[in-house]
Amino acid sequence: MVDLQPTPKQQQVRELIHQFAAHAVRPISLQADRDHKIPDEFLLRLAAMRGAMSSGEVPAEYGGEGGGLGASKDARGRSQQNRFTLLSAEEMAWGDGSVLLSLPGPGLGGPPIQFMGTPEQKKRFFSIFQDQEKLHYGAYGLTEPGAGSDVSAIATTCRKDGKTWVLNGRKCFITNGAKADWVVIFATVDRVLGRAGQRAFVVEKGTPGFSVGKIEEKMGLRASETAELVLDDVRLPEENLLGGEAHYAGKEGFMGAMKTFDSSRPVVGALAVGIARAAWEATRDFVRENYVLARPIPRYAQLATLLADGARMIDAARLLCWRAGWMADEGIPNAKEASMAKAYAAKMAMKVCADAVQVLGAHGLERSAFVEKWYRDIKVFDIFEGTAQIQRIVISKRILKDPPSF
Numbered sequence: 001m002v003d004l005q006p007t008p009k010q011q012q013v014r015e016l017i018h019q020f021a022a023h024a025v026r027p028i029s030l031q032a033d034r035d036h037k038i039p040d041e042f043l044l045r046l047a048a049m050r051g052a053m054s055s056g057e058v059p060a061e062y063g064g065e066g067g068g069l070g071a072s073k074d075a076r077g078r079s080q081q082n083r084f085t086l087l088s089a090e091e092m093a094w095g096d097g098s099v100l101l102s103l104p105g106p107g108l109g110g111p112p113i114q115f116m117g118t119p120e121q122k123k124r125f126f127s128i129f130q131d132q133e134k135l136h137y138g139a140y141g142l143t144e145p146g147a148g149s150d151v152s153a154i155a156t157t158c159r160k161d162g163k164t165w166v167l168n169g170r171k172c173f174i175t176n177g178a179k180a181d182w183v184v185i186f187a188t189v190d191r192v193l194g195r196a197g198q199r200a201f202v203v204e205k206g207t208p209g210f211s212v213g214k215i216e217e218k219m220g221l222r223a224s225e226t227a228e229l230v231l232d233d234v235r236l237p238e239e240n241l242l243g244g245e246a247h248y249a250g251k252e253g254f255m256g257a258m259k260t261f262d263s264s265r266p267v268v269g270a271l272a273v274g275i276a277r278a279a280w281e282a283t284r285d286f287v288r289e290n291y292v293l294a295r296p297i298p299r300y301a302q303l304a305t306l307l308a309d310g311a312r313m314i315d316a317a318r319l320l321c322w323r324a325g326w327m328a329d330e331g332i333p334n335a336k337e338a339s340m341a342k343a344y345a346a347k348m349a350m351k352v353c354a355d356a357v358q359v360l361g362a363h364g365l366e367r368s369a370f371v372e373k374w375y376r377d378i379k380v381f382d383i384f385e386g387t388a389q390i391q392r393i394v395i396s397k398r399i400l401k402d403p404p405s406f
């Protein structure tokens, strides 16, 4: 049976994260957006808090926190790590979406190392996060100027030269790409082979030929760094090929890239829920203050209807995310449910944020108003980690192959 009930301990930790988001994150949010940067001192503070709220992206055996304070086990002794990650992600995004994406740690680079890495590679690349005196990041480099949704089109090449791999190409829109200690880079031995030709490498900062291009100027999530990365005859030892050569006998390189999304898409959905909740609360307060209490005019009933719509859609999105997280905790394949959660949550949150600006009227457009920022921030949630259209492809493929019984 689906069990979505947070444990008392999880609720307690969730409340702690909420207090932090309200009293530490929100106060820096607007300035960080203007500066396109979150202060390093603040990020170091976040690094020290990873133990409480982390998704367990650094496994305990490699010096990590193993799932955060709230990742307790359920009555049957099963991990609730994915479910807890969703709770903490929603609370932090309620404070600010960019801050959450800038949380020091392996980020999206963590799952491919977890799924494909050898024990030596996991030790090597995860152990740097034990050091909390400095900011450490991992990143995930899949997207290219000519390959976003169509992952099989990646053109970054890798070729073997003796015992060395040589990489050439260009990656774009890589979250935390410029500050990352290492980036998981997907490349191809031969584009004709499609997905079977793909390999994943870990490229470390400072490797000759590996450089940062431009830092992307974005409409939203402006305090989160998104970078272009250039690979110009980058030479890597065999040990940097994730999982070793045998791992790529089939479509493993591509599958490793895709598996990342099964665990990350529900989290992206939860982030969208957090931002939607923030915008909905601002709308509710504005309606209460300006209409319900000040001008209880019947024609403003439409605004109350908007609030009702927002509340039910936020609830529905959260439940979809929690279901996908529960399936991941249970080890049940969840690609379809992860896509459903992400696609629904992103669209829902775009509507709730747009409604917030609409209801606040001109006040909603002021740069000092959070809703203006949330309106800009939310759009990307329908684009990264697979666009709205790509989620529908994932869902429709699966429902046609294995029709669900409702």
Ligand SMILES: Cc1cc2nc3c(=O)[nH]c(=O)nc-3n(C[C@H](O)[C@H](O)[C@H](O)COP(=O)(O)OP(=O)(O)OC[C@H]3O[C@@H](n4cnc5c(N)ncnc54)[C@H](O)[C@@H]3O)c2cc1C
Residues within 6 Å of the ligand: 108, 139, 140, 141, 142, 143, 147, 148, 149, 150, 172, 173, 174, 175, 176, 218, 221, 226, 380, 383, 384, 385, 386, 387, 388, 389, 390
């Ligand atoms: C803030 C931000 C952070 C990001 N972080 C990362 C990161 O860390 N690592 C990384 O690798 N990438 C990252 N990305 C890139 C992101 O994953 C891509 O932008 C996304 O996959 C879409 O690719 P694209 O932008 O090239 O759009 P395209 O793939 O070119 O799509 C353009 C449009 O065509 C539609 N489309 C494409 N194919 C189809 C189809 N088959 N059927 C119907 N419609 C289709 C799309 O839905 C979209 O509307 C990030 C992007 C942003 C904006």
